[in-house]
Amino acid sequence: GAVVSQHPSWVICKSGTSVKIECRSLDFQATTMFWYRQFPKQSLMLMATSNEGSKATYEQGVEKDKFLINHASLTLSTLTVTSAHPEDSSFYICSARSRGLTGANVLTFGAGSRLTVL
Amino acid sequence: AQRVTQPEKLLSVFKGAPVELKCNYSYSGSPELFWYVQYSRQRLQLLLRHISRESIKGFTADLNKGETSFHLKKPFAQEEDSAMYYCALSGQDGQNFVFGPGTRLSVLP
Numbered sequence: 001g002a003v004v005s006q007h008p009s010w011v012i013c014k015s016g017t018s019v020k021i022e023c024r025s026l027d028f029q030a031t032t033m034f035w036y037r038q039f040p041k042q043s044l045m046l047m048a049t050s051n052e053g054s055k056a057t058y059e060q061g062v063e064k065d066k067f068l069i070n071h072a073s074l075t076l077s078t079l080t081v082t083s084a085h086p087e088d089s090s091f092y093i094c095s096a097r098s099r100g101l102t103g104a105n106v107l108t109f110g111a112g113s114r115l116t117v118l
Numbered sequence: 119a120q121r122v123t124q125p126e127k128l129l130s131v132f133k134g135a136p137v138e139l140k141c142n143y144s145y146s147g148s149p150e151l152f153w154y155v156q157y158s159r160q161r162l163q164l165l166l167r168h169i170s171r172e173s174i175k176g177f178t179a180d181l182n183k184g185e186t187s188f189h190l191k192k193p194f195a196q197e198e199d200s201a202m203y204y205c206a207l208s209g210q211d212g213q214n215f216v217f218g219p220g221t222r223l224s225v226l227p
Contacts, residue, residue, distance in 0.1 A: 034215050043217050046217070049214060093161075107154075111161045
């Protein structure tokens with residue numbers, strides 16, 4: 001089945017530094033990937049939709065200069081949290097879209113990346 | 119604007135009892151509806167999708183376009199069903215997957 005690998009699973013960084021999170025689809029090509037943020041005991045908040053070869057579409061209220069998304073290939077999307085601050089500490093989850101046998105859209109999720117900014 | 123609502127944050131039932139997790143949506147067009155489940159310390163995984171009209175782990179969900187609902191049902195809950203359940207919506211172009219706030223199902227022994 002479809003597998004999405006997300007790396008790193010946990011990262012701690014100092015305030016002001018930048019952190020890059022990778023999301024890879026291992027055995028399928030994903031023209032569309034999604035980035036979510038999840039706060040403790042809350043639902044997933046869609047941050048942006050990433051389409052291969054084009055600029056990401058950000059949801060309202062998400063700073064595109066703070067959360068840089070690059071989808072350079074059909075199997076890799078990256079999220080870079082620039083000049084991270086403690087309020088950016090969160091659980092970031094990526095997912096990749098593929099088409100199932102019936103043609104329906106299927107999302108496969110990565111395991112998530114926990115970012116802690118000191 | 120597309121939106122998914124799940125009115126119950128927490129739902130507790132006894133083992134063997136029927137369970138229904140509610141989901142309502144708003145979308146201009148024909149959406150695709152999904153249920154995702156997150157067991158403790160595991161990643162989100164697809165449970166079922168309306169287009170497949172399938173039953174997974176005893177769960178079913180019917181899309182009611184008139185009521186814009188996609189409630190998840192199981193006639194006899196099991197303890198291993200305890201998890202976080204998310205209803206999700208996507209346009210048919212696969213863009214903008216949006217999730218509801220989630221319902222935590224707790225099945226008591």
